[in-house]
Amino acid sequence: MSAFAQRLLAWFDQHGRHDLPWQHPREAYRVWLAEIMLQQTQVATVIPYFTRFIARFPDIHALAAAPLDDVLALWSGLGYYARARNLHRCARQIVAQYGGTFPRTLEALMELPGIGRSTAGAILAQAFGQRTPILDGNVRRVLARYGAVPGWPGTPAVQKRLWQLAEALLPDERMADYTQAIMDLGATVCTARKPACVRCPVAPGCAALAQNAVAEYPHPRSKKKRPQRHARLLLIRNPQGQLLLERRAPLGIWGGLWCPPLLGELHLASGTWAQILLDTASRVRQLPPLRHAFTHFDLELRPLQIELDAMPELICEPGQQLWVSLSTLSHLGLPAPVRRLIEQSFSLGST
Structure with a gap:
């Protein structure tokens, strides 16, 4: 196991988030629903929406059978409404094509509506324990700083480098905990503003910290005037x-x-x-x-x-x-x- 993963898991055991509603039970449907809701949305905002969704749609069959208007009504206020439409389409496709059971390969998951590589990786790692990396916004920031990866993460070249680093740091066990841990680290310690480097478990290996340049990573996108x-x-x-x-x-x-x-x-x-x-x-x-x-x-x-x-x-x-x-x-x-x-x-x- 890499030193990064060892330090991160030890920190997670003491300081990580263990009581999120999608962790109990940590099954594919709940992980998938949470991952879609968490895209560009904070955990505190998502929790009440997730709770209402699970109460109304306790499993993928209930979600697939519901009218789209019911889904959109519960989604109202979360924004990025294409996520809700894709969620509904994806549920119906999983029920029709897989009998309501999530496929267990990265390729099959990524063919479903609204599921990209990072979301597919989160499902495989957290629900099935597979050794698969993720690269959501928090993780991109952690890895860009840890590896001092230059450039804006939205470009293909930088994305490729971050995926390679994410893959190289994976442990051989405890994938569900590791995946949650690296997300928690980005959300609570390695934050976009005022990161708490003195509390960071992986600070000894952080290249940006060694360069005294944490605030410079990840590099921002060039600013344009908003229409x-x-x-x-x-x-x-x-x-x-x-x-x-x-x-x-x-x-x-x-x-x-x-x-x-x-x-x-x-x-x-x-x-x-x-x-x-x-x-x-x-x-x-x-x-x-x-x-x-x-x-x-x-x-x-x-x-x-x-x-x-x-x-x-x-x-x-x-x-x-x-x-x-x-x-x-x-x-x-x-x-x-x-x-x-x-x-x-x-x-x-x-x-």
């Missing part, structure tokens, strides 16, 4: 007090979720269905802008609250447009910031 986007959000209520929702296209902003009509043009053109609707509305109110940061751009929404005296004729694909009572919104998958805006804009207790 700014603007859109008009229409909160339309009919005479019965129901709100108009449309299912978003699978790709793009909030893909697959239900959302009030979202228009890319701030100034509505004459003759469009939205402008005709505004012209016949009994009340129109401009709400304060809503700003939301996505991974690669910032979005500013300009909401309009529109009250109608008569039901309009709206054109949309069948099943892609709904009039819903505000009291039933919790059963649908809505973007979390939009849900909060609706709750602030309408008195739900009076509907």
Whole structure:
């Protein structure tokens, strides 16, 4: 066993996280669900979502049999909604193709929707004890510092070097504990800001620490100015007090979720269905802008609250447009910031 693995496992036994809900039992379904939720999301945020998911979908058969809307409703607020859609597709594929049992090879797992090399490695290591490395965000940071690996980890050359280092440091036993340990180290000690090097169990072999250059690794991506986007959000209520929702296209902003009509043009053109609707509305109110940061751009929404005296004729694909009572919104998958805006804009207790 490498000195790195020995020190890391000894540290994990005393200081690692042993009570995470997906560790008991540490089976493939729970490990997979946690790994998908933890992508670009902190453990503290994931735990309540994971608990609710397991209560509603205790196994992969329950998840595969559920409507996508139920999955998206429980996912609302976690963001990166393609993860939820892929989760649902993956569950159905595992049930259809493997009878509900996760395959035990890296190649087979990576063919499933939403499962990349690191997630597949985590499943194999934690659920089946296989000697397979992972390389999530925390682990990339640990290894980039430990090996003083130059360059931004998002480039193929740097990724290759980090995978090689991850493979070389693996122990021959206790793979489940080791995998959790290296993730814990990155999350609690070798953090992005103010790493606690004095408490790090692998500090004696850390090349970045030896160079007094821990803060320089991993190298950041070159900064670019974030694009700014603007859109008009229409909160339309009919005479019965129901709100108009449309299912978003699978790709793009909030893909697959239900959302009030979202228009890319701030100034509505004459003759469009939205402008005709505004012209016949009994009340129109401009709400304060809503700003939301996505991974690669910032979005500013300009909401309009529109009250109608008569039901309009709206054109949309069948099943892609709904009039819903505000009291039933919790059963649908809505973007979390939009849900909060609706709750602030309408008195739900009076509907």
